[in-house]
Amino acid sequence: CTMKHNPRINEWGASLPGFSCLHPLQDDDSIQGALRLLYETRTMLEEIAGLHEVSLQPAAGAHGEFTALKVIRAYFADHGQSERTVVLAADTAHGTNPASCTMCGASVETVRTVDGQTDLANLEEVIAKVGAENIAAFMITNPSTAGLFDSNIKEIADIVHEAGAMLYLDGANMNAMVGRIRPGDFGADAMHYNTHKTFSTPHGGGGPGSGPIAVTEVLAPYLPVPQVMMADDGSFYLDRDREKTIGKVRSFIGQFGVLVRCWAYISACGPMGLKNISGTAVLNANYLAARLEDLYAMPFFKPSEGKFCAHEFVTVPQALLDKGVTLIDIAKRMIDYGVHPPTMHWPMQDCLMVEPTETESKQALDHFVDVMRAIANEIFEEIEKVQNSPLESDIARVDEVGAARKPILTFT
Incomplete structure (x- = not known):
């Protein structure tokens, strides 16, 4: 979105x-x-x-x-x-x-x-x-x-x-x-x-x-x-x-x-500004895809081979998941780095959908890349950190299944 x-x-x-x-x-x-x-x-x-x-x-x-x-x-x-x-x-x-x-x-x-x-x-x-x-x-x-x-x-x-x-x-x-x-x-x-x-x-x-x-x-x-x-x-x-x-x-x-x-x-x-919106949005998405494709597999895109995305891309990081983490683990670890997790499991199973839009600076994009690469390295070298994340937030893992099956909808 x-x-x-x-x-x-x-x-x-x-x-x-x-x-x-x-x-x-x-x-x-x-x-x-x-x-x-x-x-x-x-x-x-x-x-x-x-x-x-x-x-x-x-x-x-x-x-x-x-x-x-x-x-x-x-x-x-x-x-x-x-x-x-x-x-x-x-x-x-x-x-x-x-x-x-x-x-x-x-x-x-x-x-x-x-x-x-x-x-x-x-x-x-x-x-x-x-x-x-x-x-x-x-x-x-x-x-x-x-x-x-x-x-x-x-x-x-x-x-x-x-x-x-x-x-x-x-x-x-x-x-x-x-x-x-x-x-x-x-x-x-x-x-x-x-x-x-x-x-x-x-x-x-x-x-x-x-x-x-x-x-x-x-x-x-x-x-x-x-x-x-x-x-x-x-x-x-x-x-x-x-x-x-x-x-x-x-x-x-x-x-x-x-x-x-x-x-x-x-x-x-204005007209030129609107044109720059779409151009920059597409550029930003492809910049992220190009810098992450070696660690986060993309089913439809590979910028290094000229296969570019539009405004967003999906990654199915199967090589990372095969190490024993889940997509939730990766998303929760992003929170520790101060990054809001993107949409998950849509439009494909086990995917992250990344859309930077035109309003993110190159510094923000580079920070996102650094975070995602750091998490990938942790999966290979310190997998427990990722599996037990978030480590820095006041609330760690909520009981999502319990919340769905037995919701508490009041504060009293």
Whole structure:
């Protein structure tokens, strides 16, 4: 998961009284500044996506998936194709993808990937099995969680469109593409952003979030209301009168405070800054991979042989695990060195998923490398240190199984 620095100026901007003290039921005339910010955020996200129109309503990435799928289903229902109730998803898709489909009353069929790339032959086989007339969309995360960009994406779009369906891009990994590749240009019909990933808004302990969606022109009439619009005289208003809209998916006008932070980050970066975000994120990930590949095996990447990752990489350190440690041991030992452990066992078993993002300095990257190499050396020479870690924290190993089976949810 993209976890980047949250600039303090974003927090300052969101806390300005003109934003933080607004009431959601104020008249449009009295919140022109806020509406202008929302309109500008919307248009910037449209340009970044290369798609026709954006809705800022969804309150999280998965909520964006749900909303976009509702929009797609509304489009097909409006065109007499209500039987399109099947959504295809790559086997590398986020778990929220099939959950969103179920919430929308759609069933899911899985498409196989080979070495991180969508198997085009299998995609066509699944379409033939299900019946093209029954398929609403194909959901793909590109680049994948493994850090692989699916180079077949244009061919995938062509196959999906030939079946009369829509291509949905899970924008969770836009940090690898922002400012360089626009999903609309390679055939995406709809997508969602995770502002807490790509545009530096806080994760906030699980919320609040924001997951704007972008869609093509044919899907735009079905977007949620209200939609922020600009009148001929340059003023801004909330358009609530859209005949084909799916209606409201969030109270009022979305997660406004989060969107203030999103606007601030995009505005501060500008077009070239956004391009530098993705470039630096990819560079940082490959720098780490290149410095660790001799000790931490990587199933898809080997920078020394020209096999590079996108914004993140996964390592399955089997040679270290074979010495008698577990992935948990390695993660716990990282705590002793003051490093927060990365995601484990996702998207593969026994893997660490490493994503430095663009906001880490070379000094921070080098420190991470030094820590990981030190842990590897300890496994070979002082394995007990790793097996008994963390040694420096107030709490060592919690009983995770007991906590899961007999949770204590109160402090009394």
